[in-house]
Amino acid sequence: MRWALIVAVGLPAALAIMLLIAKIGAGDAERSLRWLRYVLLADLLALLIMCAVGYAYETRARARDAKLYQPPGRLIDVGGYHLHLNCAGEGGPTVVLDYGLEGSYLDWDRVQPEIARFVRVCSYDRAGYGWSEASPRARVPSAMSEELHTLLHTAGEKAPYIIVAHSYGSVVGQMFAHKFPNETAGLVLVDGMNLPSSPAFPLNHRLWLRSLQWTVPFGLPRRRHWCGGGSSDMRRSAEAANCRSRVFAAYYREWSQMSQSAAEIRAITSLGTVPLIVISRDPTRGHDASEEARHTQQQHDALNLSSNSRLIAAEGSGHNIPGERPEVVIEAVRSLVRPPAAAGSQETP
Secondary structure, eight states: OHHHHIIIIIHHHHHHHHHHHHHHHTTOHHHHHHHHHHHHHHHHHHHHHHHHHHHHHHHHHHHHHHHHOOOSSEEEESSSSEEEEEEEOOOSSEEEEEOOTTOOGGGGTTTHHHHTTTSOEEEEOOTTSTTOOOOSSOSSHHHHHHHHHHHHHHTTOOSOEEEEEETTHHHHHHHHHHHOGGGEEEEEEESOOOOOSSOOOOHHHHHHHHHHHHHGGGTHHHHTTOSOOSSHHHHHHHHHHHOSHHHHHHHHHHHHTHHHHHHHHHTOOOOTTOOEEEEEEOGGGOSOHHHHHHHHHHHHHHGGGOSSEEEEEETTOOSOHHHHOHHHHHHHHHHHHSOOSOOOSEEEO
8 A cells, every 4th residue: 555655646746746847947837837737636636546445444444343343341431531441350469461552451362361260350451542542641650550540440440459561561550559559469560661761752753653643544554454463363353452543642642751751750769568570571582782781780670669579581582571471471470469488589580
């Protein structure tokens, strides 16, 4: 579709401009301008036709999704907008799963069913993502942790909670444990994201996210499989939940407020004695040795948040530990649900 757009619109326009310059140089300006208008009108017509075809494709796909795919959990009103909460299993403390940037509850598809075998576990979609509606609140850890707290209480999911947070979700997990210490039975940071003091949000990244947001109604992200990956069934589930303009808008909002988020997280210096497990990726999987060394040190530094912490190295796994080494996350949760007799700061291979 991208190359069709370039050929149908860009190439004729470029040729028209080149010919116009040549004809103006030959002294035939009026005739050339008239000819250029015809070409540009034809380009506009071609673009409109492509948009109409794309819109029809996306409309048909959404109608199919509405029949085949529905939110697996509940849509809970948290103050004028609804968040999606998907829970399974019995027993406490309840495990709550949060994911990274541009993800959804589906990121935990290899983890949640196994945890549900021995304890209550809930995944959810942050506001704007997946099946959740957009939120009017800022996309910073303080607001998002309060939304999660409201979601759990409104849904009747009783405290205490073990928060398991991957990548960017770790900032929400840390803030939740900070704001609601009496309701936090444990915290698992899965290759948590360390926010720099001045996070970069490059212009090309901003334009890319905006273009995805604007082209969703015309089917481009769906056609290019930019709404989710995995197996065919998983991809279709992800497309049903994520091929929506509000999803890319939520991603944009979280990125654009990263500096404020970083300031909030830097203000958290201690979580007291909350049981904390930090799971770090295998540094040998990276391509930049210095970057991997810095990331590994940041994971070790996170242990200082609690006097009851330990580090687990997910050997052989890259950043996507829930997908590549789900058993590491599952066993970490199991150890918090059924803690050993003695606890302390240590490292587990």
